Amino acid sequence: MKTEAEWLEALRGRLEKRVERVTETGCWLWNGRLDRKGYARLSLWRRDKRHYVLTLAHRLAFKAFVRDFPTTSVIMHRCDTPCCINPSHLVEGTQAQNIHDMLEKKRERGVGFNNRNKTHCNAGHPLSGENLRIEGKRKARRCKACENIKKGRNK
Numbered sequence: 654m655k656t657e658a659e660w661l662e663a664l665r666g667r668l669e670k671r672v673e674r675v676t677e678t679g680c681w682l683w684n685g686r687l688d689r690k691g692y693a694r695l696s697l698w699r700r701d702k703r704h705y706v707l708t709l710a711h712r713l714a715f716k717a718f719v720r721d722f723p724t725t726s727v728i729m730h731r732c733d734t735p736c737c738i739n740p741s742h743l744v745e746g747t748q749a750q751n752i753h754d755m756l757e758k759k760r761e762r763g764v765g766f767n768n769r770n771k772t773h774c775n776a777g778h779p780l781s782g783e784n785l786r787i788e789g790k791r792k793a794r795r796c797k798a799c800e801n802i803k804k805g806r807n808k
Contacts, residue, residue: 664717667695668710668738680737683710691735714738715745727751733758774799 655663672681683693686707693710715728718740722728729751732742746754771780774796778784786795 661717664713668714668717671695671710672738674739678732678734679739680732680734680742681714681739682734683736683738685710687736693736693738711738711743714740715743719743729754776802 671683671685673684674681686694686696688694688707694707695710695713696705697708697713698704699706709728711730712728715722722745726745727748727750728743729746730737730742731744732739734742771794773779776796776799778796778798780794780796784797786797786800787793788795
């Protein structure tokens with residue numbers, strides 16, 4: 654069985670084989686598997702689970718090249734390039750810091766964030782006035798006309 658130091662050395666080699674270093678930006682772009690959001694993924698054998706687990710490669714790079722960190726921490730990209738695993742572009746933080754960074758840099762993605770800026774729903778109804786319903790803690794914006802159509806009420 655490998656020691657922690659041997660395991661980290663093997664991991665460093667495995668990560669470095671799959672990157673293309675871009676001199677202009679300093680990014681180490683991942684040439685392997687990417688998830689649907691463009692983040693680098695690497696398959697690792699987990700002895701405790703007895704199967705392979707897809708893991709975010711930038712988290713592994715931070716662990717291999719910088720230091721270990723608690724599982725509750727997030728590893729943020731300073732370069733805002735999801736497939737970059739350059740350890741000098743990665744920083745440990747909290748989810749709140751990550752969200753603040755995203756909002757500050759106007760990199761909002763996802764249904765919840767994009768919906769906030771919409772003026773009309775996907776069907777073309779206005780998301781304002783009497784047609785707008787705001788629900789829940791997250792203040793989700795809903796189109797009343799579409800909800801009525803789905804429920805069989807034409808209004």
